[in-house]
Amino acid sequence: MPSLICSSRYTIDSQILRKAAQQLGWETLRLDGKRIPDWFDPPDNDFAFFYTAPHVFDIGKQLNRKMLGCNPDWAVNLPQELLRRELRQTTLADALANIQDHFVKHAVSKAFPAAVYNQQSLADATSSIHPSSLVHIGEPVNWTHEYRCFVANRKVMTVSPYVYDGVIVTDYDSFPTVPDSEISTVRAFAESVLEHPNVDCPDAFVLDVGKIAGRGWAVVECNECWASGIYACDPAIVLQTLLCGNADSATMQSSTWDFAQHYSLACPGITE
Incomplete structure (x- = not known):
């Protein structure tokens, strides 16, 4: 049985994910501090984290886990047909x-x-x-629509809009109604990114894509799945993605997607 570990930040996203985890029969732990409590006895080594950097690195280390994420220049090195800017x-x-x-x-x-x-x-x-x-x-561009895609093993797991008709979604109770045809278009474009022969990626991450006025669909940015808002994504599927967002420190064969290293490079002097 997996375990979901959340930070002390009592956000809507963390509440949704914790409720979903409990409904699935998972162990859940919301930390109040920087240490895994001595009484925590996880049933196995399947962990899903919902936590922000850099604090998550220390929490993961206590459980012999490394957090996965894209390197700082992942987006800028994408082929131009995927960026369109x-x-x-x-x-x-x-x-x-x-x-x-x-x-x-x-x-x-x-x-x-x-x-x-x-x-x-x-x-x-x-x-x-x-x-x-x-x-x-x-270069400044006009994004008309933007979507969040949770990705695991190069597959789009669940999708949600977070900007629609130029308006940022801030109310989780009133998501815009999006035609199924557009969701299919979003999935198809995101999958074309993941299938591109010149694109490599970690086992799990968030791929944000959108539509640039006058240019078409493009990659907005990448984010860490374990620290990203879920919007209207299916929380149960997000949890499955989070399970792929970390790796066993003892068996991880490459540091390519070790996000602690990427964070240290991009954020000099930040330790808290």
């Missing part, structure tokens, strides 16, 4: 010296809001962030 990775220091009305986001974290910035507004937004931090710089 200019996108590159650089340091925050370089971005501060060279941007002018560009879209900028942190390469792996939510350290500052992803938005269109000029030099001054970016400096204001990132005043407390290390200049060697990795960021993505892109």
Whole structure:
């Protein structure tokens, strides 16, 4: 029987996932602190985490698990037919010296809001962030629709809109009604990304895709499945994806998708 381990952040997503896990008969644990309690006796070694970095790395280490996720430059190295826009990775220091009305986001974290910035507004937004931090710089585009896809073993497991007709979904009780034909289109495009011969990926992650006005369907970004909002995705299927989002430290054969290493590279100086 698997175990779901949640952080102390009492979010709607964590409540939904914990309820789904309990209905499936899973063990559930919501941590209040940084240590796995001595009394916790998991029934087996199948763990699903719903936790944010960097705290999750220490929790995983206590259970001999490594968290999986895409490397910082995964999105920027995608073939152009999957991006449909200019996108590159650089340091925050370089971005501060060279941007002018560009879209900028942190390469792996939510350290500052992803938005269109000029030099001054970016400096204001990132005043407390290390200049060697990795960021993505892109041309501003108009995303009309955006969808979250939970992926496991290169298969789209469950899908939900999170931006529709340019409006961000904020109320979990009033998701937009999306035609089945569009969901099929989203799945087909996401699967084309996962099947592309020049695209590699971890066993589980979140692939966000969307429609750019005047250009078509494209990859928005990648995220860690164990730290991403689920929106209207099927929580039971999300839980199955989370089981694939970590690996046994003793048997993990490659560090390619070791997200702790990627986070350390992209977020210098961040330990809490």
